Amino acid sequence: MKEYFKAKYLALAIALVLAQGCARNPVTGKREISLMSTEQEIAIGKQSHPSVVATFGIYDDQQLQNFIKAKGTAMAKISHRPDLPYQFFVVDSPVVNAFAVPGGYVYFTRGIMAHFNNEAEFAGVLGHEIGHVTARHSARQQSSQLLSQIGLIAGLVLAPELGGLAEAAQQGLGLLMLSYSRAHETESDKLGVEYSSKIGYDATEMADFFGTLKTLSDRSGQSIPTFQSTHPDPANREKKVNQWALEYQKAHPGNYTAERADYLRMIEGMIYGNDPKQGFVENNFFYHPELKFQFPIPGTWIYENSPSQFQMAPKDGKSMMLFTLAQGNTVEEAAQNIVKQFNLQVVENQAATINGNRAMVLISRQAPQEGQQQQQQAQNANNTVQIATWVIQHGSNIYALHGMSYLNQFNSNFRTFQSVAENFRNLTDPDKLNRKPDRIRIKAAPRDGTLLEVLQSLNTPANYINDLSVLNGLGLKDRVTRGTLVKTLSK
Numbered sequence: 001m002k003e004y005f006k007a008k009y010l011a012l013a014i015a016l017v018l019a020q021g022c023a024r025n026p027v028t029g030k031r032e033i034s035l036m037s038t039e040q041e042i043a044i045g046k047q048s049h050p051s052v053v054a055t056f057g058i059y060d061d062q063q064l065q066n067f068i069k070a071k072g073t074a075m076a077k078i079s080h081r082p083d084l085p086y087q088f089f090v091v092d093s094p095v096v097n098a099f100a101v102p103g104g105y106v107y108f109t110r111g112i113m114a115h116f117n118n119e120a121e122f123a124g125v126l127g128h129e130i131g132h133v134t135a136r137h138s139a140r141q142q143s144s145q146l147l148s149q150i151g152l153i154a155g156l157v158l159a160p161e162l163g164g165l166a167e168a169a170q171q172g173l174g175l176l177m178l179s180y181s182r183a184h185e186t187e188s189d190k191l192g193v194e195y196s197s198k199i200g201y202d203a204t205e206m207a208d209f210f211g212t213l214k215t216l217s218d219r220s221g222q223s224i225p226t227f228q229s230t231h232p233d234p235a236n237r238e239k240k241v242n243q244w245a246l247e248y249q250k251a252h253p254g255n256y257t258a259e260r261a262d263y264l265r266m267i268e269g270m271i272y273g274n275d276p277k278q279g280f281v282e283n284n285f286f287y288h289p290e291l292k293f294q295f296p297i298p299g300t301w302i303y304e305n306s307p308s309q310f311q312m313a314p315k316d317g318k319s320m321m322l323f324t325l326a327q328g329n330t331v332e333e334a335a336q337n338i339v340k341q342f343n344l345q346v347v348e349n350q351a352a353t354i355n356g357n358r359a360m361v362l363i364s365r366q367a368p369q370e371g372q373q374q375q376q377q378a379q380n381a382n383n384t385v386q387i388a389t390w391v392i393q394h395g396s397n398i399y400a401l402h403g404m405s406y407l408n409q410f411n412s413n414f415r416t417f418q419s420v421a422e423n424f425r426n427l428t429d430p431d432k433l434n435r436k437p438d439r440i441r442i443k444a445a446p447r448d449g450t451l452l453e454v455l456q457s458l459n460t461p462a463n464y465i466n467d468l469s470v471l472n473g474l475g476l477k478d479r480v481t482r483g484t485l486v487k488t489l490s491k
């Protein structure tokens, strides 16, 4: 599916170069070969949006959505391309990230929103992302082993209210992995300074935020790239951005603000980290309290949970499992739909019962896609993907659990797939069912002291202390004066 997307995209790009030739870059003013017309950029943003929504979900906080829209719109107006139909969203992901799609679609995760300590930090990153759009930076799609090797089945959507957006959930994941060249990143940092200053924010705050990113990147063992990982060294950026910010303010004297208290009050109550409602992993099990099921995760596998699907795979990327909602009124109907939708050749199928739930087990192969057929690529053990699918009825929902690998490795993986599927069962443990997310709580420091002393005087549990140091953008020994607003965490 990814290969297909690339091929289509490339053909389109070539067609457009021929049609359009040279165009003037709105930021640099230079003529350059432009791969996309404005209409094409807008079309790409529009096409990608549903898959972004299916992958992450929109964060349910109207005040926050209004805020990002208002600031984004104000900034777009003073940018080099004020006429694009910009759209701004906070998506429901704990990952610290922000990204822009051509055409003016800009996304911030709730994870990054939780880490800003004032509006100016947010505005700097907003300017950076709008900068990628206005300077027409073309993103490179980084392929991850997991997705590029066996990226064939795009999931249906677990959250029923999102049904129908399913198609390209994997494309959405790819969006998290967009990267730009270092030269483009530097140019966007400069634009971030310019745009955020123009709407009245102190861009030295943006520099400070790179300190937070540096701490996060030092601590991160996250499996998906975050905002900072494809970007230049944060320490270096911090210095440069600070310098550009001061230069801008000297050249354009005015009142540049940070708006700390307003920002902090706005994020009071925001969910921090994983929201257990969307499913969570603990002790090698995936639990879904809303849909009330659980299944195991093999030993050292890595995983990725999104509203549309749960994916997991061994680190070598040679096999993978995918859990999604299936469509149909019975397991038989759902199985037929899957076969049709993904153009599968069924090798065998049989009815089964999994811990009291009606099920069907299918073994199938993916038929070569159109175009590949022309090349007469013989189906062989190295390029044929074989899939074991368990279609499981659970309450009023039907799920599909796919285990896939290349044909020549299928037998050695099948037992692992099977042990996951056969341990799918009802979730009844009240401790898991009633799990509540952590939320950010804004408190006034009750005393003068170090951040650690202040957090302790607010009865902060020990396991939150390190996260709160990063969230507050302060070291534990940094001084905080009485009355200063600080972030704390509680259920």
Ligand SMILES: [Zn+2]
Pocket: 128, 132, 180, 185, 188, 231
């Ligand atoms: Zn960037």
